[in-house]
Amino acid sequence: MTRFAQYLPILDWGRRYDRAALGADLLAAVIVTIMLIPQSLAYALLAGLPPEAGIYASIAPILLYAIFGTSRALAVGPVAVVSLLTASAVGQVADQGTAGYAVAALTLAALSGAFLLLLGVFRLGFLANFLSHPVIAGFITASGILIAVSQLKHVLGVEAQGHTLIEIGGSLLAHLGDANLPTLVIGVTATAFLFWVRKGLKPALGRIGLPPLAADIATKAGPVAAVVVTTLAVWELELEAQGVAVVGAVPQGLPPLTLPSFAPDLIAALALPAILISIIGFVESISVAQTLAAKKRQRIDPNQELIGLGAANLGAAFSGGYPVTGGFARSVVNDDAGARTPAAGAFTAVGLAVAAMALTPLVFHLPTATLAATIIVAVLGLIDLTILHKTWNYSRADFTAVAATIALTLLLGVEVGVASGVVISVLLHLYKTSRPHVAEVGRVTGTEHFRNVLRHEVDTDPRVVTLRVDESLYFVNARFLEDLIQSRVTAGSQIRHVVLMFSAVNEVDYSALESLEAINARLRDMGVGLHLSEVKGPVMDRLKRSHLIENLNGRVFLSQHDAWTALTDRTRRQPSRMES
Structure with missing residues (x-):
């Protein structure tokens, strides 16, 4: 049972499911379902798909995640950033509104699901760590701006094209004179109302004595109220005849059985976007899941999360949806509403299925301006320009990465932005580790502690130089250490010993080993001994398999204090070569 539960978490939480959990999950499902109905329709609009695709993408994926996922509160479905990425990727291979x-x-969802499953099965979730948080924050901020600006065409009731901020902005300005007044009134009113709902409705309901739970449900139902009122207004006033765009006919029924395409050309065209969507979606999802789990001291298995999200995306591919992931807003709502197990997501799927069968005819007159308002209000919460100020103050390298990601996303489009984000993250890591922090240290008087000579009053010996290496050594930074030692030794004619303090070194790859051998040979020619201290066991095990230790022009010391005592006391008995 334990082995199966590792891959089917439902077997773990399902056997402990009780009536109390059922009640809590049902209540959470009701609240999240109310929130998801307009949101799912809106995100499908953002992805360039029929509105029902958003509902379909929120049914089978949620059920599959409930079986394979490990988070008790994560709510899976369409999200703004993935919807935008979907529109960008699919728009390059087919025209919007066509069967293709x-x-x-569907094919994009299938490829994304297959890639996530592959990562999960081979336990490669760590690859997502190569996308740094500042770069992710920059990409999401830029995407939020693009999404909000792209929806202004629906608020204005005009045609506007483009994938970049300049293209979209220029197109909007060119068509500004064609704005439809009834559409503009609906869009602006709905946007203002939804902003007020998010910030002011709950406190207002509390002031009139409504219980907190009822006030919370009413706040989450705000978008539904906007949908109902604007739909009735369009129907009663016959605004469709005045140019107000509406959702129109939405198929009534459960998600259909669909098949992605297996055409090699289409798969080749969508493979890279699918990988990028998978990485972005997984990073967003795992961040939300781990944050919510930490509050309740629960454990999230990143590799099993990959399997859960992979299954969810495959479910979307075979049920009329498009790529999905765990959404921040809906997951927080799910958690705040008291969800105890993934069953809350399954109950939400049931609620959405009921809506798909019974409520879709009611959205015929729903204005697209209302859906656009829903998207704008939702994504503005993603925009965090303070990340520029924070990274500027903390790390100029991180600031450069954030600023570059934001600029490239806004100016060249989301695909270039996310691809550049991945490249910048890797380059940033390589840059930082290529110049590891190496401190020259001395002994704190009267102790066995050694600290940076530039920061502390310490004892030093002109014949002995101790360098504390604060980074693992590998091919990127090995030459840096060579140059540093060469520069330091040539600058001090009295130097007779160089000690490399390896207390922070967790890995020495073969390139770094060759550099250490070169350093050893060079120092031997100069009449200077090379010593190692505080080498960790796994690192020493690997070094012993090489010729470095037996050819070392010095010794290996168990502690830096031992090295200091031996090398600064000429009357001390010469210890054996290996002291660790």
Whole structure:
């Protein structure tokens, strides 16, 4: 049972499921379902798909994640950033509104699901760590700006094209004179109302004595109220005849059985976007899941999360949806509403299925301006320009990465932005580790502690130089250490010993080993001994398999204090070569 539960977490929490958990999960499902109905329709609009695709993408994926996922509160489905990435990727291979566009979206979901499953099965979740948090924050901020600006065409009731901020902004300005007044009134009113709902409705309901739970449900139902009121307004006033765009006919029923395309050309065109969507979606999802789990001291298995999200995306591909991931807003709502197990997500899927069968005819007159308002209000919470100020103050390298990611995303589009984000993250890591922090240290008087000579009053000996290496050594930074030692030794004619303090070194790869051998040979020619101290066991095990230790022009010391005592006391008995 334990082995199966590792891959099917439902077997773990399911056997402990009780009536109390059922009640809590049902209540959470009701609240999240109310929130998801307009949100799912809106995100499908953002992805360039029919509105029902958003509902379909929120049913089978949620059920599959409940079986394979490990988070008790994560709510899986369409999200703003992934919807935008979907529109960008699919728009390059098919025209919006065609059958080929929908098939391409299904194929994108299938490829994303397969890639996530592959990562999960081979336990490669660590690869997502190569996308740094500042770069992710920069990309999401830029995407939020692009999404909000792209929806202004629906608020204005005009046609506007483009994938970059300049293209979209220029197109909007060119068509500004064609704005439809009834559409503008609906869009601006809905946006203002939804902003007020998010910030002011709950406190207002509390002041009139409504219980907190009822006030919370009413706040989450705000978008539904906007949908109902604007739909009735369009229907009663016959605003469709005045140019107000509406959702139109939405198929009534459960998600259909669909098949992605297996055409090699389409798969080749969508493979890279699918990988990028998978990485972005997984990073966003695992961040939310771990944050919510930490509050309740629960454990999230990143590799099993990959399997859960992979299954969810495959479910979307075979049920009329498009790529999905764990959403921040809906997951927080799910957690705040008291969800105890993934069953809350399954109950939410049931609620959405009921809506798909019974409520879709009611959204015929729903204005797209209201859905655009829903998207704008939702994504503005993603925009965090303070990340620029924070990274500027903390790390100029991180600031450069954030600023570059934001600029490239806004100016060249989301695909270039996310691809550049991955490249910048890797380059930033390589840059930082290529110049490891190496401190020259001395002994704190009267102790066995050694600290940076530039920061502390310490004892030093002109014949002995101790360098504390604060980074693992590998091919990127090995030459840096060579140059540093060469420069330091040539600058001090009295130097007779160089000690490399390896207390922070966790790895020495073969390139670094060759550099250490070169340093050893060079120092021997100069009449200077090379010594190692505080070498960790796994590192020493590997060094012993080489010729470095037996050819070392010095010794290996168990502690830096031992090295200091031996090398600064000429009357001390010469110890054996290996002291560790």
